[in-house]
Amino acid sequence: MTPLQTIDPRRRSRRLEYRSHDRLLNDFAFTPKDSDFPSRAGPPSGSARASTPVPPFSKASGEPADDLDLSFLPDELSVNTQDAEGSAGASQDVDVGLASRHEGEDEDKPSSSSSQLANTGAIFCPMTPMTPMTPVTPMTERSGIIPQLQNIVSTVNLGCPLDLKFIALQARNAEYNPKRFAAVIMRIREPRTTALIFSSGKMVCTGAKSEEQSRLAARKYARVVQKLGFPARFLDFKIQNMVASCDVCFPIRLEGLVLTHQQFSSYEPELFPGLIYRMVKPRIVLLIFVSGKVVLTGAKERGEIYEAFENIYPILRGFRKQ
Amino acid sequence: MSAAALKCLCCGSSSVVEEDHYTQRQMVCVDCGAVVSEGALTHDTFEGTDISYSRTTAVSKKPCLNQRKGQQQLTALCRVLRVNSEIERIASEYFTQAYEHESFLKVSLQKKETLVGCCVLVSCRQLNWPVSMCTIACLLEADMAMVGGVYHEMIKVLQLEVPHISVSDVMESHCKEYKISSLDVPEGLAEDHRDIQERALSLVELAADSWIVTGRRPVPLMMATVYLAWQSLKPNLVRLNMSLPKFCRIAKVRQNQTAAKRVGEIKSVLCKLGKEIPWVTDPVTSGNVVRYVEDIVKNRYALLRRALRSHEEAMREESQLCCEEANPSEPEDQTLRATSRNSEKSKQPGEGREFKAHQDLEPNWGKRMVFAPPCVIHAKRRRAAAERLEGITGDEEISDSEIDSYIRTPQEAREFAVAQKAWVSQSDQAECE
Numbered sequence: 001m002t003p004l005q006t007i008d009p010r011r012r013s014r015r016l017e018y019r020s021h022d023r024l025l026n027d028f029a030f031t032p033k034d035s036d037f038p039s040r041a042g043p044p045s046g047s048a049r050a051s052t053p054v055p056p057f058s059k060a061s062g063e064p065a066d067d068l069d070l071s072f073l074p075d076e077l078s079v080n081t082q083d084a085e086g087s088a089g090a091s092q093d094v095d096v097g098l099a100s101r102h103e104g105e106d107e108d109k110p111s112s113s114s115s116q117l118a119n120t121g122a123i124f125c126p127m128t129p130m131t132p133m134t135p136v137t138p139m140t141e142r143s144g145i146i147p148q149l150q151n152i153v154s155t156v157n158l159g160c161p162l163d164l165k166f167i168a169l170q171a172r173n174a175e176y177n178p179k180r181f182a183a184v185i186m187r188i189r190e191p192r193t194t195a196l197i198f199s200s201g202k203m204v205c206t207g208a209k210s211e212e213q214s215r216l217a218a219r220k221y222a223r224v225v226q227k228l229g230f231p232a233r234f235l236d237f238k239i240q241n242m243v244a245s246c247d248v249c250f251p252i253r254l255e256g257l258v259l260t261h262q263q264f265s266s267y268e269p270e271l272f273p274g275l276i277y278r279m280v281k282p283r284i285v286l287l288i289f290v291s292g293k294v295v296l297t298g299a300k301e302r303g304e305i306y307e308a309f310e311n312i313y314p315i316l317r318g319f320r321k322q
Numbered sequence: 323m324s325a326a327a328l329k330c331l332c333c334g335s336s337s338v339v340e341e342d343h344y345t346q347r348q349m350v351c352v353d354c355g356a357v358v359s360e361g362a363l364t365h366d367t368f369e370g371t372d373i374s375y376s377r378t379t380a381v382s383k384k385p386c387l388n389q390r391k392g393q394q395q396l397t398a399l400c401r402v403l404r405v406n407s408e409i410e411r412i413a414s415e416y417f418t419q420a421y422e423h424e425s426f427l428k429v430s431l432q433k434k435e436t437l438v439g440c441c442v443l444v445s446c447r448q449l450n451w452p453v454s455m456c457t458i459a460c461l462l463e464a465d466m467a468m469v470g471g472v473y474h475e476m477i478k479v480l481q482l483e484v485p486h487i488s489v490s491d492v493m494e495s496h497c498k499e500y501k502i503s504s505l506d507v508p509e510g511l512a513e514d515h516r517d518i519q520e521r522a523l524s525l526v527e528l529a530a531d532s533w534i535v536t537g538r539r540p541v542p543l544m545m546a547t548v549y550l551a552w553q554s555l556k557p558n559l560v561r562l563n564m565s566l567p568k569f570c571r572i573a574k575v576r577q578n579q580t581a582a583k584r585v586g587e588i589k590s591v592l593c594k595l596g597k598e599i600p601w602v603t604d605p606v607t608s609g610n611v612v613r614y615v616e617d618i619v620k621n622r623y624a625l626l627r628r629a630l631r632s633h634e635e636a637m638r639e640e641s642q643l644c645c646e647e648a649n650p651s652e653p654e655d656q657t658l659r660a661t662s663r664n665s666e667k668s669k670q671p672g673e674g675r676e677f678k679a680h681q682d683l684e685p686n687w688g689k690r691m692v693f694a695p696p697c698v699i700h701a702k703r704r705r706a707a708a709e710r711l712e713g714i715t716g717d718e719e720i721s722d723s724e725i726d727s728y729i730r731t732p733q734e735a736r737e738f739a740v741a742q743k744a745w746v747s748q749s750d751q752a753e754c755e
Contacts, residue, residue, distance in 0.1 A: 170735055173728050188728065191714075215716035223725050249687050251695050254536050258486045266477075267486060270455040271470035273537035290537040290695045291688075 143313040147244035147296055147305055151207060152214040155240055158201040158222055159233040167197065170228050186221060193217040197225070201232075204240075211239055211302065242299040246309065248292045253319040257288070261315070277312065284308040288316070332356040341398070342391070388434060389421050396438045402461060403442070405451055413445040416480060423479050436464050436472045443473065447484050452491035456541050489526055489540045494519060496544045500573040502552065507572055513555055521551035524619045525588065531626065532591045532693035534584070545575070546584035554615035562612060587696055592618055594692065598628040633692040 164184045168176035174186045183196040193207040193214070203221060208214035218237060225232040254275045258267040267275040274295075277286040282304040287295040294312065299305045329336050330351035337352040349358040375383045385393075396417055400410040420426055420437055429437075439458040446453045459469045477484060497519040504512035525547040529535050535543060549569050553561045566585060570577045589608040596606035596614045599621075606614065618625060688698030730738065 169739060170730055171728060172730050172734075190724075210714065212714040212716035216714055216718060216720075219716075220720055220725065223720050224728050227725050227729055251533055251536075251688075251698065255486065255488060255530075262483060262486075266474075268455070268470070268473075269537055270539055271466070271473075289697075290533065291698045291701075 142310065143248070145246050145248060145309070145313070147246040147294070147309050149209055149242060149244045149302070149305075151241075151243040152209070152211060152239060153204065153206045153241040154208075154211075154214045154218060154238060155202065155204050156218045156222065156237045157233075157235040158197075158203055158225060158230070159235050160201050160231050162197065162199050162201055162225065162230055164197070164199050167225065167228060171224060186224070188217060188220055188224075191217050195221045197221070211242075214239065239300055241297065242302065242305060243295065243297045244299075244305045244309075245293065245295045248294065248313065248316055250292050250316075250320045251290055252288060252292055252316055254288065254290055256319050257315070279308050279311060282307050286312055288312075292316075330354060330356055330358055342394070385418075388431065389418075392417060392421065392434060392438050395435065396442060399438060399442050399461060403446070403453060403457075405442075405446060409442075409445045409449050409451060412449070413441045416441040416444060416476075416482075419480055420476050425475065425479050432464070433468065433472055436462060436468055437476065438462070439464065439469065440473045440476050444476070444482060444484055447487055448482075450485075452487040452495070454492045454496075454540060456539075457495075489530070489535055489543060490523055492540055493523055493526060493544060496541070497522060497548060500548060500575055502573050506574075510556075510558075510560055511572065513552055517555055518548060518551050521555060521615075521619065522547040524622070525550055525615075528591065528595075528619065528622050529588055531622075533695040534587050534591065536695065537697075538584075539580070542578045542580035543584050545570070545578055545581040546588055549581070549585060550588060550612065550615065553612050554619075557613045557615075591693065594629055595622065595625040598625045598632065629692055637690065 164176055164178075164182075167184050167186075168174045171184075171186060173188060174184050176184045181196075183198045186195045186197055187193070188195075191208050191213040193205055195206070195218070196204040203218065205214055205218045205221065208217050215237060219234060222232050222234050254267050257275055257277075258265045261277070264279065265275050265277045274287045274289045277288055279286060283298060284296055284304055285298045286308065287297075294309070294316075296305050296308055299308070330338055330353070333351065333354040333356070335351060335353045338349050338358050339352055341348055341350050350356070351358055375386075393414060396413055397410065400413065417438060420441065421434070426434065426437065439462040443453060443455060443458050455466070455469060455473070459466050462469070476482075497515050500515065500518070501507070502511065502513050502518070503515060506512075522544070526535065526543070529543065529547065546566075549566055552569070553564075564572075566582050567577055586608070589611055592611045592615060593606050593608060595618050596602065596611050599606075599614060599617060602614060602617075604610070688694035688701070
């Protein structure tokens, strides 16, 4: 699911036209003035293209600049960026109005949303991203392998104290053994997940394969608790950890890797057959095995996993033929 | 009772040291090993104060009893391993730092004892004196998992950089453990440990080149190579018929289950190389490959190159014989993979094609390479991944019927409550009896 799919096709084509101008504008490095902008959202005519300045999108970081009039941009755009951020797992309360957030979070989430957009690659040319960010590796150098998400851990606050004994009694899918662990373990079939529900009202949901599934599952658990008679709400849903795995399909010389990347890697064959690589940016831990399989964990967002894999792939390629 | 004043009753030497034997203090003579005296209960006086340091007005903290004991154990361990004084000094420093760090304050005594071993291990590695973790675990009589845990914790806390040691480094000390010199075993079975070490080292290098070493525990591998080296140095019927467990018994070394598997893997690699020897006419099987080990080991690089080349040719013929629909980039893909480490230039033109070829790769690419890690060749068959739910937004409607299916009916809840009470009272009765 991409945010692009919900854009009006008319808007999409207009944005493409703006795209090709970006390069020219960046070369000239000029600041647009109010009078230069089209007052209505109409397609710029052919002759006017070179002279009519188009708002340079590369400037849009944080709140829009004072002299930029972005009123002609469609309203749907704000909804789309919200979706991109929501699906990237930003923490939010459903009750709170969504519109107020997206401007502030633009800065935080440029890499995730644009890497999501860049990965779809369908319409946007990845060379000129919408928001400023660190240079992305061009499409031709990419690995072509996409790590698959295997597990998502998220937490949510139901907002009211719970009677665990009552829940264990009334719910079919719950188990509760206070001597062993102080929480109810509840499971649902679709999406196949497990939740730990504590008496304070906090809940941990594990086992989902995507951020949206995790959110849906958490909502289902909250609904079950609601049906049992508690005034449960859905506050502060946050993705805490994401685990993904992939296969590069060639064997890797772990001994070589630990010698050259000593400050990041830890390889102790007596303890664990894989090499533990602690990447600094983004802060992800990778387990690299001799068979070429790589496990990535510690991410709070999907983009971090993709970025980490794109960072490690050229390093692994270097240890392929030795 | 100071140690200096005592004299050994057996041999009369005055070098008597104090040692802890299962927490009981004993005075042992260094030269002859006689126990001079055992500590009576009155000897173990508690030399500290009754009040802990944090509640006194003392300015500097003196090392507590356990810390001093730990230091003594550290010294003893260093003596057993016969390391030099520099290693001992550094290990002692690390131990003091780690012991006084907050993450090791409230740890069990067992972990603190393991910490001693880890400090020695780290300082040995840093000063290029290779010791395997298995050895340390053996000496401490500790579980490998605990040693691993404490080791990682210590490295993180003290922020140390520990160089990685390879199997070849530890090989020498491992070979010395095998008691197969002419003093211990009959002449036919005896072998000088230097010859064994040399042969075993080349076998280890061969195994490393063919992906058998990476990711595996070193000890079973070393055992396998020593066994094969010993067999191949004099490949007569006696040695060839001796099984691995029997060999371990003769050499007075602890047996290992995985070593047999490693023997099999190394033999299969040797067979692949044995086929390439030009002057060998009979087929090389795992039964007779040991005879050719000497030749293989001497010419291993040439044989490796030949094996890779002939595999390359075989793959090319195979793909040509296959129908025309075969992906044209595949044979080139194989060529790139199969060439030896010297051909880095072929990497560039192949990259673009590999991008396309990657999507067409079968799940088990290992079967198409000459040498691949055994875990790839014999890949575990995983059960089919659960069907991935597509197109979920997370904000969908949740049907009431679905939620109701997770909640007990009142009748069911009553029955469950009754049953649970009965079960609990039954188990209570059973406990009382």
